[in-house]
Amino acid sequence: MSLSKDADAFKRVLHRQDYTSWHTQTATNVNTQLVYAIDYLKSTPNPMRLQDIAIVTNSPLDTDMVLLEKFKSHDRIQYDPKTDLFSYRHDFNFRNKAALLTEIQRQTRKGGGIPVRALKESWKEAPQAIEELEKEGEVLVTRTVKDGQLRMVFWNEIKPDEESGGKPVEKEFLDLWHQLKVPNDVDLLKALASEGLQATAAETPIPKAPSTKKKGKRSVPRQRQAKITNIHLKGEIDLSRDYHSTTK
Numbered sequence: 001m002s003l004s005k006d007a008d009a010f011k012r013v014l015h016r017q018d019y020t021s022w023h024t025q026t027a028t029n030v031n032t033q034l035v036y037a038i039d040y041l042k043s044t045p046n047p048m049r050l051q052d053i054a055i056v057t058n059s060p061l062d063t064d065m066v067l068l069e070k071f072k073s074h075d076r077i078q079y080d081p082k083t084d085l086f087s088y089r090h091d092f093n094f095r096n097k098a099a100l101l102t103e104i105q106r107q108t109r110k111g112g113g114i115p116v117r118a119l120k121e122s123w124k125e126a127p128q129a130i131e132e133l134e135k136e137g138e139v140l141v142t143r144t145v146k147d148g149q150l151r152m153v154f155w156n157e158i159k160p161d162e163e164s165g166g167k168p169v170e171k172e173f174l175d176l177w178h179q180l181k182v183p184n185d186v187d188l189l190k191a192l193a194s195e196g197l198q199a200t201a202a203e204t205p206i207p208k209a210p211s212t213k214k215k216g217k218r219s220v221p222r223q224r225q226a227k228i229t230n231i232h233l234k235g236e237i238d239l240s241r242d243y244h245s246t247t248k
Contacts, residue, residue, distance in 0.1 A: 116152065
């Protein structure tokens with residue numbers, strides 16, 4: 001009888017482990033399939049049907065309700081009920097060079113540039129269009145030091161034209177400018193002194209008022225007098241006497 005109970009308990013444990021393993025594996029598969037579906041929709045510029053996304057990603061996106069609910073509720077997924085199509089919501093929405101320049105102008109007026117990587121995610125042809133805009137003098141770009149890749153792009157608000165008589169700075173001058181090294185503080189002060197100049201004095205900090213607290217002296221804790229509570233012995237025994245020392 002005990003063997004039968006042990007066998008039943010063992011089966012229940014195995015069943016619980018199999019269920020837990022299946023549930024964990026299913027959750028992992030759902031999240032993985034969700035990432036595949038979102039990444040694919042992110043890479044395509046056009047909206048797609050749900051069935052087409054499921055076929056391309058080889059996922060049960062159109063039949064698995066848990067996966068479908070997670071897909072629809074994702075903050076980057078847009079659904080158009082009129083066309084029954086899904087699309088990825090990028091940070092920027094443009095598909096040509098003119099619209100790209102408008103977006104760069106809008107962002108620059110706010111006081112900052114745009115990472116080229118973010119623009120490339122919205123439109124794959126963005127880096128090539130940015131280089132064309134740079135040659136036209138419409139934008140200014142920063143590049144990585146290591147390999148010279150496009151990093152940030154800004155709108156060139158002050159462009160040379162025929163009326164102002166300006167023209168782009170020659171590359172030779174730019175190279176010479178970037179080769180200049182800023183001297184250290186000592187050499188800079190010497191150079192200023194040789195020209196009869198001096199460094200601008202920094203603002204003198206206001207000294208703090210000295211503390212009025214006296215240091216070095218510690219307050220001596222007051223000794224509390226012991227309170228004698230054996231008042232019933234008053235008059236019979238001298239409590240101030242040291243009986244221990246007198247008995248020796």
